[in-house]
Amino acid sequence: LCVLEAYARSTLKQRMDGMRIATEFYGSADAFSAKATEEQTRLLGLQAELEAEFNNRARSGEASLFVDRSVNETVHSLLLLGKMRQAEKVAAQMKVPDKRLCWIKARAFVQMQAWDQLERL
Amino acid sequence: GAATLQNAVINLVALREHARQALIDVLDSQRGKKTLVLDRSLSGALGLVAEVATLKEHGVDKILYLTPGPLETDCRSVLYIVRPRPELMEIVAQQIHDAPPGSERNHAMRFVPRRTLLCEKVLEAKGVYGDLELGEYDLDLVPIDEDVISMELPLSFRGPFLDGDRTDLFYAARALMKLQALYGVIPAVKGKGECARQVFDMVARMGRERAGDQPAIAPEIDTLILLDRSVDLVTPLATQLTYEGLIDECFGIQNGYVDLDPEIVGNTNANAAGRKIKTALNSNDRLFGEIRDLSFNVLGPLLNKRANIISENYNERHQAQTVSQIRDFMKKLNQLQQDHHSLQIHTNLAERISQLTRTLSFSHRLEAEHALLDGPESVLPFIEQAICRQEPLAKVLRLVCLESLTAGGFKQKAYNHLRREILQTYGYDKIFTLENLDKLGMFKMQQGKSSWEKLRKQLHLIVDDCDESRPNDIAYTYSGYAPLSVRLVQYAHKPGWKSIEEVMKLLPGPAFEERQALPQGVVQEPKKRSVTVVFYLGGVTQAEISALRFLSQQDDSRDYIVVTTRLINGNSLIDSVTEVINNNLVLG
Numbered sequence A: 001l002c003v004l005e006a007y008a009r010s011t012l013k014q015r016m017d018g019m020r021i022a023t024e025f026y027g028s029a030d031a032f033s034a035k036a037t038e039e040q041t042r043l044l045g046l047q048a049e050l051e052a053e054f055n056n057r058a059r060s061g062e063a064s065l066f067v068d069r070s071v072n073e074t075v076h077s078l079l080l081l082g083k084m085r086q087a088e089k090v091a092a093q094m095k096v097p098d099k100r101l102c103w104i105k106a107r108a109f110v111q112m113q114a115w116d117q118l119e120r121l
Numbered sequence B: 001g002a003a004t005l006q007n008a009v010i011n012l013v014a015l016r017e018h019a020r021q022a023l024i025d026v027l028d029s030q031r032g033k034k035t036l037v038l039d040r041s042l043s044g045a046l047g048l049v050a051e052v053a054t055l056k057e058h059g060v061d062k063i064l065y066l067t068p069g070p071l072e073t074d075c076r077s078v079l080y081i082v083r084p085r086p087e088l089m090e091i092v093a094q095q096i097h098d099a100p101p102g103s104e105r106n107h108a109m110r111f112v113p114r115r116t117l118l119c120e121k122v123l124e125a126k127g128v129y130g131d132l133e134l135g136e137y138d139l140d141l142v143p144i145d146e147d148v149i150s151m152e153l154p155l156s157f158r159g160p161f162l163d164g165d166r167t168d169l170f171y172a173a174r175a176l177m178k179l180q181a182l183y184g185v186i187p188a189v190k191g192k193g194e195c196a197r198q199v200f201d202m203v204a205r206m207g208r209e210r211a212g213d214q215p216a217i218a219p220e221i222d223t224l225i226l227l228d229r230s231v232d233l234v235t236p237l238a239t240q241l242t243y244e245g246l247i248d249e250c251f252g253i254q255n256g257y258v259d260l261d262p263e264i265v266g267n268t269n270a271n272a273a274g275r276k277i278k279t280a281l282n283s284n285d286r287l288f289g290e291i292r293d294l295s296f297n298v299l300g301p302l303l304n305k306r307a308n309i310i311s312e313n314y315n316e317r318h319q320a321q322t323v324s325q326i327r328d329f330m331k332k333l334n335q336l337q338q339d340h341h342s343l344q345i346h347t348n349l350a351e352r353i354s355q356l357t358r359t360l361s362f363s364h365r366l367e368a369e370h371a372l373l374d375g376p377e378s379v380l381p382f383i384e385q386a387i388c389r390q391e392p393l394a395k396v397l398r399l400v401c402l403e404s405l406t407a408g409g410f411k412q413k414a415y416n417h418l419r420r421e422i423l424q425t426y427g428y429d430k431i432f433t434l435e436n437l438d439k440l441g442m443f444k445m446q447q448g449k450s451s452w453e454k455l456r457k458q459l460h461l462i463v464d465d466c467d468e469s470r471p472n473d474i475a476y477t478y479s480g481y482a483p484l485s486v487r488l489v490q491y492a493h494k495p496g497w498k499s500i501e502e503v504m505k506l507l508p509g510p511a512f513e514e515r516q517a518l519p520q521g522v523v524q525e526p527k528k529r530s531v532t533v534v535f536y537l538g539g540v541t542q543a544e545i546s547a548l549r550f551l552s553q554q555d556d557s558r559d560y561i562v563v564t565t566r567l568i569n570g571n572s573l574i575d576s577v578t579e580v581i582n583n584n585l586v587l588g
Helices: A002-008 A012-026 A031-054 A071-080 A084-093 A098-112 A115-120 B012-028 B040-049 B052-057 B086-098 B117-125 B158-163 B167-183 B194-209 B243-251 B286-291 B296-319 B323-357 B360-373 B380-388 B393-407 B412-426 B428-439 B452-458 B474-478 B484-493 B497-506 B542-554 B570-576
Strands: B034-038 B060-065 B077-082 B106-111 B132-136 B142-145 B148-150 B188-192 B223-228 B257-260 B277-280 B511-515 B530-537 B558-564
Touching (some): A012 A031, A031 A084, A031 B412, A031 B428, A071 A084, A071 A098, A071 B412, A084 A098, A098 A115, A098 B380, A098 B412, B012 B040, B012 B052, B012 B077, B012 B167, B034 B040, B040 B077, B040 B142, B052 B060, B077 B086, B086 B106, B086 B117, B158 B167, B167 B194, B194 B223, B194 B530, B223 B484, B243 B257, B243 B296, B243 B323, B286 B323, B296 B323, B360 B380, B360 B393, B393 B412, B393 B428, B393 B452, B393 B570, B474 B542, B484 B497, B484 B542, B497 B511
Parallel strands (some): B034 B060, B077 B106, B106 B132, B188 B223, B223 B530, B530 B558
Antiparallel strands (some): B257 B277
């Protein structure tokens, strides 16, 4: 319920604060949810940084490239921007298994028609 | 158009007429010309009850869907017909506020099927309670076809089974009272599941309250079987393999209609390009009536044969010599053309579906499903791969739940791993959907041993030598898997649930068998064929209906009629328990 409340908040900072409360609330009773919420908070933080760094159009109210997207989408967007290193860093930080990362890369390279990179996978 | 219902084993026309008359009464309650504003979720059901022409005859000038924003009309009378959903009340209230000053509009609203306190409170809070004339339109049982009646309740699975909301159960009980008012008290009642028990208790109570003024009709329906969807969650998750079932899986059937591309229907009109065409799927279409329940695998050759017969019939015209022979041919021509058109649609449709079923991913999926049903086995790597491919979440969850249900849950490590993969791929907000599935016992951590193996063996759910062209068992509907719920129906009559007591205990909820006393002076006449109503609380799939039709054909003394709160398939079942998050995040 705390998490739902966090979703209802309209600014990123409020959202992240709400998520932190939710994490504590889940506590040890529901270790998985606590961890997932904690992960999500971390992801939002990462996404905010990426948004500031790579998306200079965000201010004009266009859809975000990173914030509030799934882990997969975040990594995918970075790959499309050609930021291989950052993409791998995010994947490592969010502990994305190699297999899934491979699939994300494959999809991104196909979309970019980067056949040589695809071959190297 | 809607099914004619002419060949139904009980007089379903009466049921539809009942709903139609009630609608006309609602329309006539507002004098003069009026604008009708409909809840979109009701339009399909209403379409099965009355035609637009009927509405026009009763003063409806314009029909609009209820959408946010001001109402465009110059009618002085506005009639809303809606489900009692609070969010709709807000739209209505806003439209009343936005009515141009001096327009002296009259607003009326009818709730389907009942008004609720919550909705009235919303109207009060918005200050329009006094400006609206409120009432109810008791549309509950909508005949979809000759042997299928649906209540078309959108949340009929989620409400009672997840949210603990008993409203729909109450509606179901009232609907049963209505059936009994029209077709007589049903003497034998059997049921399985918590909700089934509750519904029957309500029916019994309502019966006692009305004791004395029950209609003295000899019962037309001999047995009622009430089944909770939670008794058999496995079947809807598996892919349906009958023709009608696959149409539903691929295109989605709504209220007996399916939206198809114009090319399929054979409409080459340029204006129609890109627009879907609503096509009726019911027994009015002779050909569809014959092929709807067949296994998709045998459809191709059959359609071919049909095409040959039709072209032979066309060729008869060359043999027609005398005037009377020509006249005979012309008489047949009309039917011939109808058959031809329907054949064209179904050939195209079947071709489209087979493009899908021939893909590798489809056959791998079926293999995985059958491995699970034949289990206990794990298809975890296959599920992982589906997540990696980012297949639609509903499809992934169908497999996940199927494995969880047949294996009795996942081991902790696999459970957490899967949940994490899903959250990272489809977004963290899906955590609520996963929680729902856990609450429903559809995706959970392993506790104890799975009972699936016992169920499978004792109920003969897997039939290995299932001849799909000449089926000898209901298992043909899922290519070798007999839908559990229909097996229970089969056992209910022969040899009776008592004989499978051990199995019944493995399934959730109480089992009961009761008899209802007939009103005084009424005797049950012995009949050549008796009628059994199977009432699915929480939804039924097309393939299950096909399996029940198969039972009707096999049994020479019994017909089955299906009543359900809603027609479902695995995707709509999963969607109904998917949590939609109110996400207010604004960037900047």
